[in-house]
Amino acid sequence: MSDITVPSVVLSDGARIPQLGLGVYKVADDEARTVVATALELGYRHVDTASFYGNEVGVGQALRASDVPRDDVFVTTKVWNTEQGFDETLRAFDASLERLGTDHVELYLIHWPAPTQDKYVDTWRALERIAEEGRARSIGVSNFQVHHLERLLGETSVVPVIDQVEAHPWLQQHELREFCAARGIAVEAWSPLARGRVLDDAAIGRIAAKHGVEPAQAVIRWHLQQGLVVIPKTVNALRLASNLDVFGFELDEDDLATIAALDSGERSGSHPDQVG
Template sequence: MPSIDVPQITLNDGRTIPQLGLGVYKVADDEAEQVVETALGEGYRHLDTAEFYANERGVGRALQASGVPRDEVFLTTKVWNTAQGYDETLRSFDESLTKLGTDHVDLYLIHWPAPKQDKYVETYRALETIRAEGRALSIGVSNFQVPHLERLMAETDVVPAVNQVEAHPWLQQHELRAFDAAHGIVTEAWSPLARGRILDNAALVRIGAKHGVTPAQVTIRWHLQQGLVVIPKSVTPSRIRANLDVFGFELDAGDLAAIAGIETGERTGSHPDHNG
């Protein structure tokens, strides 16, 4: 089994998270088992799933079948909008653990702030309880904007360890990343390849040709050099392998300047103020 030296980022609770992992959004449960087994075999040690993905069972089966010790894999899941609220979140978390076949997760997130529901503060208090019980070793949020974070930190006790948001060269999230960094929150990027739509961008193609790598590898490398945690999704074994093979080159100042220049603000997913 390959040994890949993926950098670790230290969270504000003293634990560490591998900077590169595998996302499994829109991977069917039966397919997720094979995809995750492939990734673990290639050397991935960070898996990101969610209640909403409906593939926690497949991820759990793969984790158990892989032979990789549980304490070597950083496992994240998330509570969905319809399960927000203190008691509802506790029940949802129990269900997620059962599906995953584990007694703990490494990171538990609120999937969206769902501001119209106005439940994310009480939901986060449930996460604080779960963390205190040792069943989620770290807790955080996903898709939270600055006002959501400000309110959360004013009304709860534990600063989120992670804020997982859509980020890629079209949507570089400078303001949000700066706020996270100022408060000790690690920013994690979902849809880091803009669901594949960005990969024919001329600048990324040119930079890839310069380094002898693909535009996807350039984009993942950009995230790493920005200090982001990044969780590209693929179901194709060759791409799963290639997405991890990004530590043999480095983007130079000219590359980074070119990528900075392609930002458009375009999203591939919902705006957090409108979801839920």
């Protein structure tokens, strides 16, 4: 068992989310069981899954098989686009809990705003109900842009605690982060390494060499110092350990300025207005 302690971010509802976790997008069910088990052994206490990932069963099996108490692990899952709507979301959440084999999750998210469906407001009201019942300790959104958040805040009563979006040195999301900060919404980064492509950036390589670390460690450290929650994905045990080993060094002002200059708006995934 690792002696690494990951710091937490305090959410607006008082809950604490480990700032560094494991994402399991595109990890098959059987493999997810193994990867999550390894991650828990290494010291991870935050796992991010979704109904769309098709691996909630494997994640749940790893949680139950682990010596780590269930209440010590922060579990996130999400409602998929085709499951949106008030009643549909309540059913989808029940199905996620059944697959995970748990009676609650720490965080439940709307996976995408799916604007062409125009259901995310009703979906959010279902999340409010789920939170009232205590079956999701916190509720939030994923891939919401400022205009989606503005509508949600204008038409509902509960402010999301978090917005999980694509973010990395090439897509730093300053406008969205400023909007969220002003309203007490934490920001969480998926694809924090731009699906690995940012690791080949020469500037990142120089920063990593300067600190004697891997490029991925330098980028994850950047996320942490930006105050972002970050969920890098890997199925490799060595990289799982390496991604967690980012608390023994700190990027300096020159490093931060260098990375700030890399922001180009380049996405590795889809634009939220074009999904669903």
